[in-house]
Amino acid sequence: MTRVTSIASNTFREAVRDRVLYNLIAFALLMVAASLLVGQISMNIERNVVINLGLTAVSLFGLVIAIFIGIGLVSKEIEKKTLYTILSRPVRRWEFILGKFGGLVATLVVNTVFMAVGIFAAVFYLAHHFQRADAYLLVALYFIILQFVMITALALLFSSFSSPLLSAVFAFALFVIGTFAQDLRGFASLTHGVIGWIAIAAAYVVPNFAALNVISSVAHDQPVAASLVLYNTLYALLYSAAAVAGAMLIFERRNLK
Amino acid sequence: MPTFVAMPAIETFGLEKTYTVGFWRKRPRCALRPLNLAVEEGEVFGYLGPNGAGKTTTLKLLMGLMFPTAGSAKILGREVNDPQVKAQIGFLPEQPYFYDYLTARELLEYYAQLSGVEARARSRRVAAVLERVGLRDVAGVQLRKFSKGMLQRVGIAQAILHDPKVVFLDEPMSGLDPIGRREVRDLIESLKQEGKTVFFSTHILSDAEALCDRVAVLHQGELRGIGVIADLTSSVRGKVEVIWQGGVIPPAMHALSAECHLIGAMARAVVGENQLDAAVDALRRANLKLVSVTPVRASLEDYFVEKLSPAEVAAR
Amino acid sequence: MRPSRRTTAILVAILVVCLAAAVFSITLADRARPSATLEETLYIPSPSVLKRMSLGYTGLLADIYWTRAVQYFGGKHVLASHEYKLLAPLLDITTQLDPHLTVAYQFGAIFLTQPPPNGAGDPDAAIKLVKFGIQENPDNWHLYYNLGFIYYLEKKDYGAAAQAFEQGSRVPNAHPFLKLLAARMAERGGDLETARMLWTMTYDDSKDKDIKANAISHLRALQVDETVPRLEQLIRQYFERTGHDPGNWAELVRAGYLPGIPLDPAGHPYKLAPEGNVWVAVPDALPFITQGLPPGVKASEMPKL
Numbered sequence: 001m002t003r004v005t006s007i008a009s010n011t012f013r014e015a016v017r018d019r020v021l022y023n024l025i026a027f028a029l030l031m032v033a034a035s036l037l038v039g040q041i042s043m044n045i046e047r048n049v050v051i052n053l054g055l056t057a058v059s060l061f062g063l064v065i066a067i068f069i070g071i072g073l074v075s076k077e078i079e080k081k082t083l084y085t086i087l088s089r090p091v092r093r094w095e096f097i098l099g100k101f102g103g104l105v106a107t108l109v110v111n112t113v114f115m116a117v118g119i120f121a122a123v124f125y126l127a128h129h130f131q132r133a134d135a136y137l138l139v140a141l142y143f144i145i146l147q148f149v150m151i152t153a154l155a156l157l158f159s160s161f162s163s164p165l166l167s168a169v170f171a172f173a174l175f176v177i178g179t180f181a182q183d184l185r186g187f188a189s190l191t192h193g194v195i196g197w198i199a200i201a202a203a204y205v206v207p208n209f210a211a212l213n214v215i216s217s218v219a220h221d222q223p224v225a226a227s228l229v230l231y232n233t234l235y236a237l238l239y240s241a242a243a244v245a246g247a248m249l250i251f252e253r254r255n256l257k
Numbered sequence: 258m259p260t261f262v263a264m265p266a267i268e269t270f271g272l273e274k275t276y277t278v279g280f281w282r283k284r285p286r287c288a289l290r291p292l293n294l295a296v297e298e299g300e301v302f303g304y305l306g307p308n309g310a311g312k313t314t315t316l317k318l319l320m321g322l323m324f325p326t327a328g329s330a331k332i333l334g335r336e337v338n339d340p341q342v343k344a345q346i347g348f349l350p351e352q353p354y355f356y357d358y359l360t361a362r363e364l365l366e367y368y369a370q371l372s373g374v375e376a377r378a379r380s381r382r383v384a385a386v387l388e389r390v391g392l393r394d395v396a397g398v399q400l401r402k403f404s405k406g407m408l409q410r411v412g413i414a415q416a417i418l419h420d421p422k423v424v425f426l427d428e429p430m431s432g433l434d435p436i437g438r439r440e441v442r443d444l445i446e447s448l449k450q451e452g453k454t455v456f457f458s459t460h461i462l463s464d465a466e467a468l469c470d471r472v473a474v475l476h477q478g479e480l481r482g483i484g485v486i487a488d489l490t491s492s493v494r495g496k497v498e499v500i501w502q503g504g505v506i507p508p509a510m511h512a513l514s515a516e517c518h519l520i521g522a523m524a525r526a527v528v529g530e531n532q533l534d535a536a537v538d539a540l541r542r543a544n545l546k547l548v549s550v551t552p553v554r555a556s557l558e559d560y561f562v563e564k565l566s567p568a569e570v571a572a573r
Numbered sequence: 574m575r576p577s578r579r580t581t582a583i584l585v586a587i588l589v590v591c592l593a594a595a596v597f598s599i600t601l602a603d604r605a606r607p608s609a610t611l612e613e614t615l616y617i618p619s620p621s622v623l624k625r626m627s628l629g630y631t632g633l634l635a636d637i638y639w640t641r642a643v644q645y646f647g648g649k650h651v652l653a654s655h656e657y658k659l660l661a662p663l664l665d666i667t668t669q670l671d672p673h674l675t676v677a678y679q680f681g682a683i684f685l686t687q688p689p690p691n692g693a694g695d696p697d698a699a700i701k702l703v704k705f706g707i708q709e710n711p712d713n714w715h716l717y718y719n720l721g722f723i724y725y726l727e728k729k730d731y732g733a734a735a736q737a738f739e740q741g742s743r744v745p746n747a748h749p750f751l752k753l754l755a756a757r758m759a760e761r762g763g764d765l766e767t768a769r770m771l772w773t774m775t776y777d778d779s780k781d782k783d784i785k786a787n788a789i790s791h792l793r794a795l796q797v798d799e800t801v802p803r804l805e806q807l808i809r810q811y812f813e814r815t816g817h818d819p820g821n822w823a824e825l826v827r828a829g830y831l832p833g834i835p836l837d838p839a840g841h842p843y844k845l846a847p848e849g850n851v852w853v854a855v856p857d858a859l860p861f862i863t864q865g866l867p868p869g870v871k872a873s874e875m876p877k878l
């Protein structure tokens with residue numbers, strides 16, 4: 001376990017020493033600030049605009065960070081051969097994957113906390129006090145983090161067998177598909193026979209990011225049911241576990257040429 | 258009484274690796290033919306071969322980085338992927354590259370954690386090993402500012418960091434200046450003094466000659482010879498270099514040696530050991546003054562040339 | 574020196590179990606999600622904004638919105654909902670994004686028009702939708718048919734219906750049937766035979782399974798509406814001849830009034846009710862019927878055909 005945490009903390013260290021990360025966070029915070037301006041233009045819905053735009057910025061920039069760090073997690077180490085000196089130590093291959101995953105998730109959580117502070121500051125600036133509905137924002141942010149966990153797991157999965165560029169394409173494509181997961185099920189349920197079954201299976205296996213997106217309802221100050229929080233948490237964690245297990249499975253059999 | 262046989266530190270059993278190359282039309286490329294090798298504990302073992310011989314391939318297989326096409330290997334009597342084995346080996350890859358956002362000290366601390374070095378001993382061990390490879394003064398510098406030679410030293414440092422029993426070095430001298438090579442040689446010597454097993458690959462013969470107890474010679478994935486250096490070289494016939502004064506080469510000398518020429522007022526010829534008497538006689542008869550007679554020690558180079566078929570040498 | 578079998582087995586097990594459990598928990602999450610909080614606010618209501626956001630992929634987006642509309646209607650219909658607030662905007666967005674998606678007009682013509690729980694009960698929205706369709710696809714006779722159908726079905730405006738059918742019949746390659754319909758509207762708009770023709774036409778004309786199922790329900794209801802008065806008339810005749818109502822169908826069969834026990838289109842025998850009435854056994858199995866309903870069972874929401 002100490003090996004896994006060592007690898008995780010090194011991954012975290014790698015991320016925080018990367019200048020790109022700060023640029024992205026700064027940009028996201030800038031967007032939150034800009035949302036205040038946009039909110040002022042569109043009368044009466046400042047709060048709605050700030051929350052919508054702010055949460056969208058957090059989720060998109062976090063996504064970019066997750067994908068761009070995630071895809072390099074394994075393939076870069078193979079390419080630069082830094083793995084050789086890791087795997088010639090008493091580190092099992094699955095431990096390496098787990099450590100990398102943990103490190104990136106930790107990075108993303110810390111990022112999200114930073115960006116969340118920005119959003120809360122903007123919301124506070126508007127109302128000069130916090131209100132009960134602000135707590136729903138926390139749920140939305142929590143769901144966004146769950147999305148990051150899932151996309152990280154998927155990026156890791158792709159990274160374990162394909163090149164960074166291809167992994168990025170795969171991960172991004174899955175994100176887009178996952179955003180329309182609900183519609184995909186709609187399509188699937190319109191097909192019949194064997195193809196219908198395959199389509200339905202595919203529609204359920206694809207990551208469902210739509211289920212984890214409550215931004216617009218939170219922007220309308222609507223609460224999120226506790227049971228939904230529970231099931232979504234279960235879903236995201238189980239799905240990520242499956243993807244990470246897949247990454248480990250592939251990586252265990254890889255020849256590091 | 259049972260008899261105890263020294264356990265080999267490294268052993269391979271018909272180890273074989275075939276790469277597949279080509280994207281559309283996959284073709285097999287045999288990089289290592291069945292390799293049977295045993296390296297005893299405490300030995301400094303040289304793994305020799307020209308470029309592309311399969312040295313790195315062998316090392317990657319031994320490190321468990323790749324899976325063999327056939328055969329198997331053991332280190333310290335255990336499966337190579339056994340974590341207990343991994344804790345007792347050190348590995349320097351060829352042309353090593355490390356996380357360049359870390360300082361030398363951070364990198365070694367990290368590796369020490371992964372190798373299971375106790376937390377208490379860690380920083381002391383790291384400091385000691387940095388001292389040993391001569392990087393003490395740059396311990397706090399990020400690796401992206403390191404030169405190639407300095408990186409090679411970091412590589413050696415991480416290989417010996419956790420006091421491993423067996424050290425694998427893939428071309429440890431490459432990228433180093435003459436002083437650096439000297440230092441690495443001394444380091445390998447001292448590892449030997451400490452009773453460690455050192456397995457290192459190189460295509461530079463003089464390094465191997467100076468250090469190794471035994472060497473193996475690999476060519477095109479095939480083991481061409483293995484043994485003590487003296488044995489290997491003695492299988493190559495000895496020669497003698499004869500130098501004399503007076504700028505003439507007696508005709509009899511031409512008959513004895515294919516390799517004779519004038520050097521200013523002197524002349525030089527290389528003859529076979531068994532023809533030394535005839536050569537000296539020839540000089541005496543021509544009234545030329547003998548200056549020196551030195552045996553030309555057969556080198557691994559000769560061994561290479563002799564062992565690799567002429568066609569192979571010409572093709573290189 | 575092979576990858577460890579044990580590790581492989583454990584990882585495969587984790588993968589399979591976690592994936593299955595994940596799929597299970599997402600179905601739970603689907604149920605936990607109140608449609609009000611998510612679905613109803615999820616959509617961007619403005620088609621023009623959407624069009625810009627689709628970056629040119631309007632066809633794909635239209636398909637997505639089309640499935641959303643179908644899913645939305647299907648999901649609510651199963652729950653016998655009385656509110657289909659989003660159906661009109663969804664179809665509106667769909668057709669704005671892809672004006673040539675004719676099935677959407679057809680779907681709207683029926684399910685926007687029918688009163689709840691079988692539709693949104695908003696014939697004006699349906700008319701607006703289909704008129705937009707005709708404007709975009711003036712050569713498609715199906716749309717004229719759909720328009721006439723709305724006038725006929727809910728507005729009972731047989732004149733407007735006849736006009737729509739008439740216009741449609743002038744489109745090249747129009748189904749000859751449209752001419753017939755136009756004529757029939759004028760003389761006997763309200764009779765059952767016309768209704769049967771229309772629903773049969775709708776059934777044959779559509780590939781959408783919801784539309785087909787709906788047409789079949791209507792055709793069955795028409796059959797009931799036709800059969801029940803006939804049976805009641807037979808009972809009256811029997812009463813006049815014998816002076817008492819029949820105790821069961823068998824009496825009528827023995828007396829030669831019926832060849833056998835009459836079954837409704839759902840496969841249940843009709844019920845002989847007091848005072849010479851005839852009821853269907855399971856009214857829920859036969860939506861849209863206006864005859865044969867036991868007292869107290871609401872028929873008011875069903876369309877009058």
Ligand SMILES: Nc1ncnc2c1ncn2[C@@H]1O[C@H](COP(=O)(O)OP(=O)(O)OP(=O)(O)O)[C@@H](O)[C@H]1O
Nearest residue numbers: 257276278288306307308309310311312313314315
């Ligand atoms: N990843 C790979 N894919 C295909 N062929 C490879 C791969 N790696 C090595 N080879 C081939 O295998 C053979 C042995 O290569 P290897 O790297 O083991 O040689 P080497 O002895 O280490 O050479 P050098 O002294 O140049 O480092 C070569 O012919 C090489 O082309």
Ligand SMILES: [Mg+2]
Nearest residue numbers: 312313314351
């Ligand atoms: Mg090599």
